[in-house]
Amino acid sequence: MEIGLNHYLVLSTILFAIGLVGVMKRKNLLLLFFATEILLNAVNIAFAAISHYYGDLTGQMFAFFVIAIAASEVAVGLGLLIVWFKRHGTIDLDLMTSMKG
Amino acid sequence: MEKYLYIALFAPFVSSLFSALFTATPKKLFTGIIASLLIFTSLVSSTILLIYLFKGGEPIHVEMMTWMATGDLYIPFGFLVDQVSVTMMMVVTLVSTVVHVYAIGYMDHDKGFNRFFSWLSAFVFSMMILVMSDNYAGLFIGWEGVGLCSWGLIGFWFHKESASWAANEAFIMNRIADLGMLIGIFLIYWNTGTLQYDGAFAAFHTLDPTTLTWIGIFLFIGAMGKSAQFPLHTWLADAMEGPTPVSALIHAATMVTAGVYLVIRSNELYSLIPDVGLFIASLGTFVALFAASMALVNRDMKRIIAYSTLSQLGYMFAAAGLGAYWVALFHLMAHAFFKALLFLGAGNVMHAMHDELDPFKMGGLKKVMKWTWIMMTIASLALAGIFPFAGFFSKDTILEAAFADHHYVIYGVLLFTAGLTAFYSFRLVALIFHGEERYKLFGIHPHEAYRFMLVAMSPLLLFAIIAGVFQEPFFHMVEELLRAHEYHIHSHTTLWIMLLGTQIFVGLAILYAYKKYARSGIKVPDGTSATENSFIYKLLINQYYIPYFYEEYIIRPYRELSAVFWQKIDIKIVDATVDGIAGIIYSTGEKTRTMQSGNLSTMLKWMVVGLVVLLSLAVIFGVTVRYSDGAASALSGLGVM
C-alpha cells in the first residue's frame, strides 16, 4: 500500500485532535504549551503533505513560517511563564483568573 | 340688515367678555346692568330682523370668514337669518334679557355675581351661534358651546359636590349624543360634499334612502342628548342643581330645545325619511308620558318643573316627527315663555323659602307672594293648555296634527299626558300657594321678591297669556320655509268635541289637583302612608330606577374596568412584558458572564465550541446554497451574495 495524501491528512487530523484535547484538558501551563506545539505541528504536516501533492512550495514555506512563529511564541511564552512562577509560585491554570469578567 | 345680524350675534359675546374681566373681583352691580343692556341690544336687533323678515324680506345670509378649509372641505363662519332662525333668536334673546335682569336680583348676595353674568352671556352667545349658523359645523360650535356654558352654570356653586357632579353628568351625557351628531356630520360631508345647509339639503334629494336614514338617525341622537330624550334624560333633572335663572334660561327655554331646532332645521332631511320621523314622534310621545309620570309624585319643586319641561319637549318631538315642523316650533316658542316664567316664579319661592325645595313644606304662600302666585298660576294654566293662554294654541295644534294624520295612539297618549300635566302643575301650585301655612313649622319668614324682578318677569307673563294670537301670523311667516300646512279635521263636530273634550278633561284634572292638595291638613310625607309604600309610587319617585341602573351598571363597571385596565393590564401585562424582555436580556447576560471566568482552560473550551458551531454553520450554509435555488435567490435579493 502506498502512503498517499489522505494518510498524511488523517495523521494530521489525529494529531490536531490530540492537541485540541490537550489544550482543553491540561491544567498546567507548561503542558498547555506542549499541546499548542502539537496543534501547530499537525497543521505543519498537512501543509507539507498538500504542498507535495500539488507540487507547490507555498505550503512548505508556510510550514517554515509556522515553525518560526512557534519558536518565538515559546520563547516569549516561557519567559512570561517563568515570571509568573516567580511571582505566584504556581503555574496552575485554575488559579490564573485575574481576567474574570 | 347685516349690521343687525352682527349686533344680535356679538352683543352677548361682548357682554360675556366684559363680565369676565371682573370675575376675580367682588360683586359689581354694573356688570349685571351692562350685561343686561347688551343682551337687550341683541333683543332689539333680533326684533328688527324679525320685523324685516315678517314683512317679507329675503333671508339674510352672510359669510364672515373661513374657519376650516382643507381638501374638499370648506367650512366658513357663515350666518343665516331666515324665518326659523329669527324665531329662535327672538325666543333666546327675549328670555335671556328677562333672565339677566331677574338674575341681578336673584344673585344679589352671591360671591360669584360677575362670574355668573359672564357665563350666562357666553351661553347666549353660543346659543345665537347655534341658531344662526348656516352650516352643520357652525351649529356644532354652538352646540358644544352651550354644553360648556351649561357645565359652567350647573356647576356654578362648585363647592357643592352634587352641583359639580351634576355638571359633569350633563356634559358627559351630552358628549355621548354629540358623538352621534358628529357622525351625522361626517356622513353628510362624505355624501354631499358640503356642510352648508343649502348645499346639503339640495343634495339630500339625490341620496339613497338608507344613507338618509342613517344621517337622520345620527343627527337625532345628537338631538336626543341636548333635548334630554330617553335614555339620555337623567341629566336634566340633576341639572336643577344650578341657580334657578339658569334653569329657566338653559334647561327650560333655550338649550334643551336645541334638539328640536335641529330636527326642524333639517326638515328637508326628515321629510324624506318618514320612518325615522315616526320613530322620533313615538319616542317624543313616550317621553311626554314618561316624564309626566315622574313629575306626579316628585317632591322637589324644580325637578317637577324640569320633568314637565322634558314632557313638553316630548310634545315638540312628536310634532316635529310627524312633519308638523311649524307646530313644533310654535310650541317651542310658547313653551319657552311660560316655562321660563314658571321657573322664575319658582326662583322667587325659593328665595322666599331660603332655598327650600319641598312644596310640602310650603303652603299658603299666596298671602305673602301675591304676584308670584298670579304669575305661576297663569304659567301653569298656559302649560296645562287652558284657553285662551299660550299653551292652548300650541298644544292643541299638536293634538290636532296627530289626529289629522291618523296617529290615534300618539294622539291618545298625548291627550292623556295633557291631563297629567294639568294635574301635576296644579298640584305644585296648590301645595305652594294654597292650604295651610306649613312653612311656619320650620320657622321661615317668606317675603315677596324685589319689585324689579317681578317687572322683569312681566314680558314673559304677557306672552304666556297672548302668544296664541301670533299663531296665524307665525304660520304665514314660516309657511314657505317649513312647507307648513294647517291641519283640518273635516268634520266640525269632531273638532268641537275634541276641543271641548280636551278642555273639560284638563279642567277636571286641575280641579282634582286642587281638591286633593289645596285642602288643609296636608302633612309633610314621612314615608309611612300607604301611597308612599305602593310599588308605583316607589317606581316613580326613584325615576324608574334608571339613575340607579346607570350608576350600578354603567358608571361603576366603567370605574372598575378602568382600574383593572391600569393595574392589571397596563402594569401587569403590557409593562411587565417590556420589563420582562429587558429582564431576560439582562439575566442572560448575568448568566453568560460566568463564561468569562478568567480561567484559561474554560475559555479555551468555549473557543473550541464556537469553532465547531461556526464550522458546522459554514458547511450547512454551503450545502444549502449548492442544492437549493430558492435559498440562493433569496440571499441574492437581500444583497448577501
Place this chain on the structure above:
Amino acid sequence: MLDHILSILIFFPAIAAVFGFAVQKDSMRAYGVAVSAIEFALALFLWYAFDNSVSGMQFMEHLPLVPAFGINYTLGVDGISVFIIILAAFFTLLGIGSLTDTPNVKYMIITLLFLQMTMAGVFAALDAIVFYVFWELSLVPMLYIIGAWGGPLRIYASIKFFLYTFAGSLVMLVGMLFMAYFYYQATGYWSFALLDWYRLVLPETFQLWLFVAFFFGFAIKVPMFPFHTWLPYAHGQAPTIGSVILAAILLKMGTYAFVRFSLPLFPDAAAYFMMPIAILAIIMVIYTAMVAYAQKDIKQVVAYSSISHMGIIILGTFALNVEGISGSIFLMLGHGVVAGALFLLVGVIYDRRHTKLMSEFGGLAHVMPRYATIFGIMMMASVGLPLTINFVGEFLSLLGFYQQSHILTLLAGTGIIVGAIYMLAAYKKAFFGDVTNEKNKNLPDINKRELFGLIPLVIVAIWLGVYPKPVLGPINKSVESIVQLMHNKSQTELAKSRIPDLTKEKVVVIKKTVIEEEVH
C-alpha cells in the same frame, strides 16, 4: 441668510449652548431666554419668509458628507414641518422663560438648548442619515433631563426611555440601510436623500417589510399601544420642563415621521396596514383614556391623555386622504400646545405643594381662581371643544378616517366621550368642592413667571381654534402633494382605492331640482 436659515436655526442654539458654559451662573437665565428668544424670532422669520403657495420643499440646503454612499447634509421644510419647527422654538422659549428654580439651572438651560438643536434638526432633515442622527441625538438631552433632575425613580425611567426608543430606532436604521440599498440596486448609485427615495417605487412585499421596520422606530416614539409604557414613567419622573418638551415636541417626531417616511415611501404597505394600525390607534384612544381615568396622580392623567390623543393623530394620518392627514398634522400642533400647557399647569401646583396626587387637593378654584381658569380653558381645549385648537385637528382627523371606515370612526369617536370623562373627573377632584386640606388654604395664585409660559399658549390655543387658516393652508398644500404622490406610486388595487386621486375631476352632484326646472 435665507439660504442658510435652517442651518442657523439648528446650530445657533447648539453654539450658544457651548458658549453657555462660560456664562456666569446668575446671568444664565437671562442668557437662556435671550438665546431662545432669538431662536424663536428666527423661526418666526422662517414663517414670514415661507412661501405659502409652494407645496414642495423650501429653503433647501445641500452639503455632501459622504458622497460615495450618497449621504448628504440636506435640509428643507415644507408646510408639514415648518410649523413644528416653529412650535419647538416656541416651547423652548416658554420653557426656559418659565423655568422654575431648579438646582444647576445653568446646565439645565444648556441641555435645553442642545435639545432645541436636535428638534429643529429632526424636522428639517431631508436625508435619512441626518434625520437618524438628530433623532438619536434628541434622546441624549432628554435622558439627561430626566436622569439628572427627575423624581425618585429617575434612573429607571430615563434608562427605560432611552433603551426602549433606542431599540426601536435601530430597527428603523436597518430599514433605512435597506432602503438605500434598494435605491442603489435600482439606479446604480447610493442615496439617502428622502426626495430621491420618494421617486422609488418598490414591490409590495419589500414595502411591507420595510414599513414594519420603520413602524417599530416610529411607533415606540409616538408611543403607540402596546409600546407606550415608557411614557408614563418618563412623564412621572421628569421635571416639568422635561414633560413639557417631551409631550409637546418629542412625541411628534414619531407621528411626523409616519407622514414623512412611511406614507410616501410605502403607499401600498400603508394601505395594507391601515386597518390593523387603525385598530391599534382605537385601542390607544379608548384604553388609555380609561387608564387615565383610573389615575390618582394628576400628571399621570395628562400623560395618559397624551397617548390617547396621539391615537387620534395616528388615525388621521392613516386616513390616507387630505382631510385626515392635514387634520392629524394640525392636531400634532394642537396637542403640542395643549399638552405642553397642561404639563406646565401641573408643574405650577407641584411647585407649591410638592405632590401631584389629586386626593391632596380639592377646592383649588377657591384659592387659585386664575389658575383654575387657565386650567379650565386648557382642559376644555384638551377635551376638544370647538373653537379651540384641538377641535380642528380632531374633527378633521376623524372626518378623514370616516371615509375609510364608518364603524372604526364611531369607535374612535368615543374618544371624545371618554376624554371628557377623565378630564372632567380630574378637574372636579382637584378644583371643585371645598378646600379640605389645610395646606391648600393659603396657596398663592399663579405668578408672573408662570403666566409668561401660559398666557401665550392660551392665546395660541384659541387663536388657531378660531382661525386655523394661516397654518392649515400651507399644511393642506403640502399634504395634497403627498397624497397625490402616494396615489401615483401606489400599485395595488387596495391602495388605489384607499388613496384618493386629487387630479381626477370631481363628480359634480347634479341637483335634481335644477334638472326639473329646466324640463318645465
